[in-house]
Amino acid sequence: MMLNTLLATVQDRTGMDPATLGLCSVQHAIETRRKQLDLSELEYLRLVQESSTEFVHFVNQIVVPETWFFRGGEVFTHIAEVIRQVMNSRTTPFRVLSLPCSTGEEPYSLAIALTERGVPQRLRSIDGVDLSSTAIEAARRGIYGELSFRQTTPELKSRYFRIVPGGLQLDPLIRESVQFQVGNLLDPGLLLWQKPYDLVFCRNLFIYFSPEARQRGLTVLVRLVTPGGLLAVGHAESIPATDTRFERTGPLGCFLYRRTREGIA
Ligand SMILES: C[S@@+](CC[C@H](N)C(=O)[O-])C[C@H]1O[C@@H](n2cnc3c(N)ncnc32)[C@H](O)[C@@H]1O
DSSP, X not given: OHHXXXXXXXXXXXXXXXXXXXHHHHHHHHHHHHHHTTOOHHHHHHHHHHOHHHHHHXXXXXXXXXOOTTTTTHHHHHHHHHHHHHGGGOSSOEEEEESSOTXXXXXXHHHHHHHHXXXXXXXXXXXXXXXOHHHHHHHHHTEEOGGGGTTOOHHHHHHHEEEETTEEEXXXXXXXXXXXXXXXXXXXXXTTTSOOEEEEEEOSSGGGBOHHHHHHHHHHHHHHEEEEEEEEEOXXXXXXXXXXXXXXXXXXXXXXXXXXXXXXX
């Protein structure tokens, strides 16, 4: 009973449907942590419900942070080219948000692609946001193992990474060009102080969400993407054709939508 209450809280606060995360891994997270704290299962479940710090710790254990550089490669080539083309007619930076950014490979891939095309730092601004504080800490460190490079060419790997203890660390100039912070897509106050973005990557998140959470998430995305701006989703995700706030655009393999003016007063 207590477990069901916790799972319902996770779904309500984060959007993640525990069934899509795998109940075994949720159980494993509970078991490992309660042993660490020397608590019974019931005592631990009560603690997670009552302590926000313990809830954050629990969520960090159950999220699926899997990501890698240039995941779904085509979209980075396409977007970098779009930005390069508008670069000369812009005086303000092209603003990009990666949400969820996990351990940083997604926003860093765009930063590398833009550097490769000669888009200067002053004409781009990239933010990365994720629910998991451990993922954000890893993103800031910028040290990666081999699995992060499954879609990276050897040339880019040797140009932008150097061997350090624990893996390959990304060039400091690229690291400094991305600003990271912890945030929850379902938080109605998320990034309220920010101007809307020209491009939001929201890939491989809705696959873990309940249908109701997808709707809530989409409402936040409508606010975060500027009218005429772009939204990139994952290959297994789509926005219902009945939702006129976004329309399909770009090459098929990019899974891009353009924000229409629908819903703007
Ligand atoms: C599979 S990764 C996707 C990373 C990247 N976008 C990609 O496609 O490679 C999913 C990430 O979603 C994050 N996440 C889950 N629920 C979230 C929420 N409500 N708000 C923000 N991030 C969330 C998790 O912490 C995890 O890092």
